[in-house]
């Protein structure tokens with residue numbers, strides 16, 4: 309960690325002196341090994357030390373346009389260096405991905421309101437890598453990799469983001485000219501939201517309804533040039549621009565795009581999955597949802613992003629809570645560090661546990677994604693629905709938890725948490741954006757619920773179930789009897805499983821009852837609230853189950869002292885979860901008031917133990933000061949100095965008297981109204 313060289317606040321130092329495990333060992337786990345930590349630190353420093361970035365400039369005070377222009381300038385500084393570093397490292401694709409992964413945090417510090425090239429280096433490149441045939445790869449990948457062209461992923465339209473089957477942009481094939489003609493037939497068919505589209509990129513993957521031989525063949529991906537490669541002017545027939553101010557993502561340059569008779573050559577339809585012969589004959593893919601593959605990759609990726617946002621927010625909240633003193637607990641004693649208030653521990657400690665468990669889940673899901681993708685490459689698509697359901701479910705549960713936790717961290721910093729310089733607002737904006745992009749969270753939960761209901765039917769009919777939903781068999785096997793609670797980690801898991809299965813049963817029954825007088829679709833809609841609750845509970849089951857399995861493995865491989873910290877974290881996660889879901893649990897589990905009181909007591913004991921480890925764990929997340937970028941969360945804990953220094957940098961403080969005094973205030977005061 310690049311630590312601030314200033315003197316560390318004595319309260320914070322005192323906390324660090326009490327840490328009883330090896331923080332570096334934790335960091336090594338969090339980043340996947342000592343070598344990876346070294347790489348991360350090297351890459352971080354390689355970029356952040358560049359004076360050309362001018363990181364002294366606080367971009368939050370700039371206008372919308374200036375913010376965008378500065379974000380483009382800084383990004384180009386970074387990407388030039390990225391290619392230099394890539395060459396130095398050896399120049400393989402793996403090296404590139406390694407730098408990109410480490411750049412994620414660094415980019416956040418450089419462009420706190422978003423990266424105007426992020427879609428090029430993620431969805432655009434990934435779609436070309438995964439949805440093209442060999443000739444297309446050969447044509448496009450080098451140009452993308454060398455940034456000779458810059459692209460985005462243009463799917464969402466003004467009228468449709470969720471129900472992508474009904475996108476309205478058309479691509480009509482003419483076998484005579486061997487061209488597609490792209491059109492936006494209505495206002496609602498305008499592309500709307502794609503990141504980097506407004507003024508940055510010159511190409512896009514455009515999702516459009518393919519028409520050939522007089523028939524519509526559903527949405528297909530096309531690579532479309534939007535702007536002239538020399539002048540950057542929109543090409544004829546292209547109506548393009550920025551969608552304007554948003555809640556966050558101010559420098560991502562989300563855009564709109566309309567087509568009027570735009571010609572696209574035959575070779576630009578991405579043909580790995582669906583195929584169109586030159587004569588216009590359409591050949592269906594093995595599974596129509598293969599064209600949704602890039603969304604699945606990003607959803608998987610979003611779990612680690614959620615974990616890291618929580619890690620960052622809890623680092624800020626905890627460091628601040630260890631140096632802030634207020635309100636004596638015992639009137640005769642000095643004001644304690646605010647962390648001594650148990651409600652403060654309740655706000656922050658479960659968040660730290662979530663960051664760790666989400667990280668376990670991200671690792672698990674990344675491996676699962678890889679193995680299912682490899683099966684898919686051999687033509688075996690059997691596990692695609694399972695991966696889709698799981699990635700939708702966890703994308704929703706983890707980003708919802710992420711936004712909630714970051715907001716609680718902000719509240720835990722009191723008034724100062726509301727300052728921009730506290731660093732929590734950009735984290736929150738990114739968390740809340742993630743609840744919507746890549747599939748709105750309710751919709752994601754409903755997708756997961758479809759899988760649960762199918763699995764429930766399968767279980768009732770004695771069929772086979774995938775590993776993650778086998779707990780539905782236990783519910784059916786109990787034949788209406790409630791699960792008996794036992795207060796162990798596995799007991800808590802069984803209780804959450806019983807609640808998830810019970811809620812799935814309620815949703816299933818709701819649908820079955822309604823089906824008598826309604827279509828299955830209407831019945832499913834009426835059961836929607838139960839379905840989303842079932843899917844959410846299923847997401848927690850997955851998190852706890854994977855958390856238990858992964859942490860048991862970790863404990864076997866780390867020192868006993870760190871093992872105890874992991875055990876503590878897992879228990880914190882589990883007990884916090886069951887207490888938060890107690891209403892659902894009570895419905896399906898035989899749990900007494902005494903059991904609940906015991907759990908509440910257990911939480912207090914867990915807090916007590918975690919009290920000494922907490923600072924070690926957040927230090928172990930290893931966010932350097934430029935990355936944490938927070939007056940409240942810097943390593944040295946010199947909060948009050950940081951706050952006053954940041955306030956002095958306000959543009960209003962650069963002069964004693966602002967001109968509005970002479971222009972408006974003074975005349976007003978002298979006017980006697």
Ligand SMILES: CCCCCCCC/C=C\CCCCCCCCCCCC(=O)SCCNC(=O)CCNC(=O)[C@H](O)C(C)(C)COP(=O)(O)OP(=O)(O)OC[C@H]1O[C@@H](n2cnc3c(N)ncnc32)[C@H](O)[C@@H]1OP(=O)(O)O
Nearest residue numbers: 429430433453470471472597600692693696745746747758
């Ligand atoms: C230059 C070098 C680069 C190197 C690369 C470096 C790599 C870096 C890697 C990562 C970096 C990450 C950085 C991240 C930055 C990201 C910024 C992102 C910005 C945001 C982008 C977006 O938002 S893009 C737009 C996203 N849009 C959505 O998500 C739309 C949501 N809607 C849907 O997904 C679908 O419409 C739907 C799933 C909700 C419904 O689809 P549909 O209507 O077609 O389905 P049906 O209802 O008819 O049927 C459901 C049926 O289909 C099955 N199914 C659906 N989807 C899938 C799937 N994907 N796979 C498998 N199966 C699927 C579903 O299970 C149902 O099955 P049933 O059996 O019928 O139940």
Ligand SMILES: Cc1cc2nc3c(=O)[nH]c(=O)nc-3n(C[C@H](O)[C@H](O)[C@H](O)COP(=O)(O)OP(=O)(O)OC[C@H]3O[C@@H](n4cnc5c(N)ncnc54)[C@H](O)[C@@H]3O)c2cc1C
Nearest residue numbers: 462463464468469470501502503741744745746747748750
């Ligand atoms: C910051 C940001 C970045 C984005 N970047 C991109 C990008 O790069 N490229 C791109 O193509 N798109 C992008 N998007 C678009 C994004 O993917 C969509 O906004 C998202 O998928 C939600 O779709 P929608 O806007 O149509 O919401 P809607 O579907 O209109 O949602 C509105 C409400 O209706 C509800 N609803 C809709 N359908 C159902 C249903 N079937 N059942 C129950 N409730 C339902 C939702 O739950 C929600 O409450 C971005 C969006 C944001 C916010």
